[in-house]
Amino acid sequence: MNKRIIKEYTLSIIGVFLTAVGLVSFLMPYNIAAGGANGIAIVINGFTNIPVGILMYGVNIVLFSIAFIFIGKEFGFRSIFCTFLLNFFVDFLDRIVPFPKYNGDDMFLAVFFGVIISAIGMGIAFSVNSSTGGTDILARIMNKYTGLPLGISLLLLDLITGIAAGTVYDLRVGMYSIVSVVFNGLTVDFVMKSMNTSNILTIISENTDEIINYILNNLDRGASIIKAQGAYTNQEKNFIYVAVNKKQRGDIVRKIQKIDPKAFIIIQETLDVIGYGFKNFHNFI
Incomplete structure (x- = not known):
């Protein structure tokens, strides 16, 4: 198993655990359905006594079948791994261990911290092409075929769950669920952009050979020379x-300052770079 795969699965596990903590500690005690398989399970739980963690398995079985068809085997297998782990963490932290839960009277605080923690976890998992299951899978499909950002896709899909929670429980729960859905979608999108953002540098200098040598040998990056x-x-x-990447941006700027203090550098942020040292095609499509 190479370093890339180890890194991706490690980040996936961290992301899934954070998602479970946000759900169990803050959202589930108040029946806040912030979308996803968990949100659907919370709504179903209003009709049955089946634990939310168990209900999540059933919801995801159907969605996994769709993932294999539209996304591919790699996304499907990793989704199975992450979703099983999320279901396990949710059930484990909810029923088996006395994990701390927020029991205050302020539902807004529960929504705020629950969404922040779980959305950060989802964003981390999404950034390495993993999924926490549920409507995340449908959001990934929408992203692939329509180009909509994942956070916005989640928002559109999960609004229905929030409305359903208001019908099953009460209007206050429904309104907070809808707020959670919106907040979650925006936070996931922000986290993914923060983690995936790279930089494009256009460098104008009299010492291009020395700068190119540093890029190739010290940064392990390729570069192009444009005649102008x-x-x-x-x-x-x-x-x-x-x-x-963001770290290398600082390294190269400091190096250029030593090589040619009169150099002119244009730095642009870019959301995705596909190719050697960045994303592979299978991580993007």
């Missing part, structure tokens, strides 16, 4: 075009 002509001097110049 200065508008003021009419002299030919070489522009260096390179994609780096």
Whole structure:
């Protein structure tokens, strides 16, 4: 198993555990259905005495079948792993161990902290092409075929669950569930952007050879040299075009400062870079 796979599964486990903590400690005690398989299970729990963790298994079986068809085997297998783990964590923390739960009178605090913690977990899992199951799978399909951001896709799908919670329990629970859905979708999208953002640098310098050597040998990145002509001097110049992650951005800027303090650097943020050292095609499609 290579380092990339180990990293992806490690982040998936961390993300799933955080999601379970947010659900069990804050949202489930108040029947807040913030979407997903958990939200659907909370709604069904209003009619039955079956534990939420058990109900989540049944909800996900149907959705996994859809994932295999539209997303592919890798996404499906990792989703099975993460969803089984999420179901296990939810059931374990809810029924088996006395995990701390918020029992205050302020439902807003329960919604705020529950959504923040669970959405951060979901965002971490999403960033490595994993899923916490439930409507996450449908959101990934919508993202693939419509281009809608995952957070917004989740928002649209989970609004129905929030409305259903208001019907099963009471209007206050339903309204907070809808707030949770919106807040969750925006937070997931923010977390994913924060984790996936890379930088494109356009570097104009008189010492391009030394800078290129540093990029190739120290950063293990590729770069392109663009021939150009200065508008003021009419002299030919070489522009260096390179994609780096956020840490490498600081490294290369500090190095260029030592090599050529007069260099001109344009830095642009970009959400996705596909290729060597960044995302693989199977992690994007």
